[in-house]
Amino acid sequence: xxxxxxQVRGLNHAFGALPVARDINLALERGARRALIGPNxxxxxxxxxxxxxxxxxxxxxxLLDGKDITTTSQAERARRGLARTFQINQLFxxxxxxxxxxxxxxxxxxxxxxxxxxxxxxRSVIDEALDHLDALRxxxxxxxxxxxxxxxxxRLVEIAIALAQKPRxxxxxxxxxxxxxxxxxxxxxxxxxxxxxxxxxxxxxxxxVVFRFAKQITVMVQGAVFTEGTPDEIMNNAEVRAVYLGExxxxxxxxxxxxx
Amino acid sequence: MAASEPQKSAGQVARDRAALFLIExxxxxxxxxxxxxxxxxxxxVFPDRMTFGGQVLIMVMFAISLDLILGYAxxxxxxxxxxxxxxxxxxxxxxxxxxxxxPISSLFAAAVLSALVGFASGWFxxxxxxxxxxMLTLATAIMLQETGNLRSDISxxxxxxxxxxxxxxxxxxxxxxxxxxNYLYVLGVLAVVFFFVRxxxxxxxxxxxxxxxxxxxxxxxxxxxxxxxxVTVYTIAASIAxxxxxxxxxxxxxxxxxxxxxxxxxxVMVMLILGGTGRLxxxxxxxxxxxxxxxxxxxxxxxxWQFGIGLLLVLAVLFARRGLLGLVENAGLCLPKRxxx
Numbered sequence: 022x023x024x025x026x027x028q029v030r031g032l033n034h035a036f037g038a039l040p041v042a043r044d045i046n047l048a049l050e051r052g053a054r055r056a057l058i059g060p061n062x063x064x065x066x067x068x069x070x071x072x073x074x075x076x077x078x079x080x081x082x083x084l085l086d087g088k089d090i091t092t093t094s095q096a097e098r099a100r101r102g103l104a105r106t107f108q109i110n111q112l113f114x115x116x117x118x119x120x121x122x123x124x125x126x127x128x129x130x131x132x133x134x135x136x137x138x139x140x141x142x143x144r145s146v147i148d149e150a151l152d153h154l155d156a157l158r159x160x161x162x163x164x165x166x167x168x169x170x171x172x173x174x175x176r177l178v179e180i181a182i183a184l185a186q187k188p189r190x191x192x193x194x195x196x197x198x199x200x201x202x203x204x205x206x207x208x209x210x211x212x213x214x215x216x217x218x219x220x221x222x223x224x225x226x227x228x229x230v231v232f233r234f235a236k237q238i239t240v241m242v243q244g245a246v247f248t249e250g251t252p253d254e255i256m257n258n259a260e261v262r263a264v265y266l267g268e269x270x271x272x273x274x275x276x277x278x279x280x281x
Numbered sequence: 282m283a284a285s286e287p288q289k290s291a292g293q294v295a296r297d298r299a300a301l302f303l304i305e306x307x308x309x310x311x312x313x314x315x316x317x318x319x320x321x322x323x324x325x326v327f328p329d330r331m332t333f334g335g336q337v338l339i340m341v342m343f344a345i346s347l348d349l350i351l352g353y354a355x356x357x358x359x360x361x362x363x364x365x366x367x368x369x370x371x372x373x374x375x376x377x378x379x380x381x382x383x384p385i386s387s388l389f390a391a392a393v394l395s396a397l398v399g400f401a402s403g404w405f406x407x408x409x410x411x412x413x414x415x416m417l418t419l420a421t422a423i424m425l426q427e428t429g430n431l432r433s434d435i436s437x438x439x440x441x442x443x444x445x446x447x448x449x450x451x452x453x454x455x456x457x458x459x460x461x462x463n464y465l466y467v468l469g470v471l472a473v474v475f476f477f478v479r480x481x482x483x484x485x486x487x488x489x490x491x492x493x494x495x496x497x498x499x500x501x502x503x504x505x506x507x508x509x510x511x512v513t514v515y516t517i518a519a520s521i522a523x524x525x526x527x528x529x530x531x532x533x534x535x536x537x538x539x540x541x542x543x544x545x546x547x548x549v550m551v552m553l554i555l556g557g558t559g560r561l562x563x564x565x566x567x568x569x570x571x572x573x574x575x576x577x578x579x580x581x582x583x584x585x586w587q588f589g590i591g592l593l594l595v596l597a598v599l600f601a602r603r604g605l606l607g608l609v610e611n612a613g614l615c616l617p618k619r620x621x622x
Binding site: 073095097099100111113116120127129132135138154163164 | 292295296298299300302303304305306307480481483484485486487488489491492494495496498499500501502503504505506507510513
């Protein structure tokens, strides 16, 4: 069996007396397209925080490319190719869009250790940053401060930063939440068009998106993995329908299934 | 654009424009010469106020060092006087206890020593942020002050180390009574320090600092070694503050433990906020306005002069959030723009 790009084994975490992650096992193969769904408060974002190192688990381990990273710092995990986006934008609001991306590339390649050269001296960095912006149609906003952009555009910057990290494992926490549909399609098209080698885990509530994009789905309820399977299996799972999807979701699933 | 040139697509034009912004941002612009020209002009216009002028330039340097950590990296500190004090006492003790009075080498000694203290304290303190950091930096300065007080046999305590004699600059230029040589000396050192700070601010490292200021959470997520970046810039800022302190002792030929005072830490922060944080030249404007006001107002009313400074600070915080320099920039935007061809 090929080594999983990301593996989570027996992960447990609690906020005080409240267990928020219970014996979670999860594997992302190279090139995986997995969706993580479940009702609000199921612990989806907490799981992302545990994987990326923003939270330290009480028990269990996280493996990146087969290497244990459970005690590795968040920044080191990022440098080893684990990137995420945030459910609520975490951007450098007082800087321009272009700087947001250039800085990310700078930290990725270690340019930011340089105190002497001017930040604009490396044309290759700027060109790459502009390519990332082009892909998300942000070039016209490159010189605007992030805080001056409408929310939907800011959401695109959120994605652009994660892509500029050139990750091998990408965790997307509701990338299209709160985005007008014209731009949410753009986001999902870009994500769908990413290098097939990147393993992607997407948290999403829009079942149209989930069933169109994902090849596997994991359902979480109350901090534990409820079940997992292919979109077809999840769609036809009566229990999942009861705890999460409901009738509306089921219809969306069928629509998505037909499109896919 | 000439018609013969191959037509560029709109996208390409936008790309070039964006790239040019980053490529040219660190280039020297003419308004930047203004503070230096004014400083040189002052030398000729106010020849009898050069001692005061030297003091102002020293505070400019002190404020620049604070700008690097507060304005760029977003580190709040109420103990920046600690490094100013280390620098001031390095020079003082070198002369008083070791008879070492050569000014330039003392400056380097002050820079190295305050950098070491900055590195050691920063390593521990910069794990914390906000209020905790504020209190810890304050405590650091007080602890250094009390250490000096404890060993007043060495430090001279609050009576200070008086009557320090500085050797002639480069072994040739003697320090005169009117502070002419000293003014030019301080201005020269300030120019060198400023050149370094300006390089750092426009470097990729400087960019990462603004990233930490804007969103430290995302910095961790994109793989930035945040603690290392902060300790690095804190060490540099400490070193510059130490040089400012060293110049302070050399200018006054006198140093007491009051250099470590909370007042000193607070004063430099007020100067910076008044002038504008995170914009390099805010330190110039803030320090000059503060020092001149202090000078004039304290003559006008020796007991209540701080009211004037306080009022100005309140007004600045309420109506000019980006400081006085922010106001100047706004005024600059209102000027009629040159027409584009």
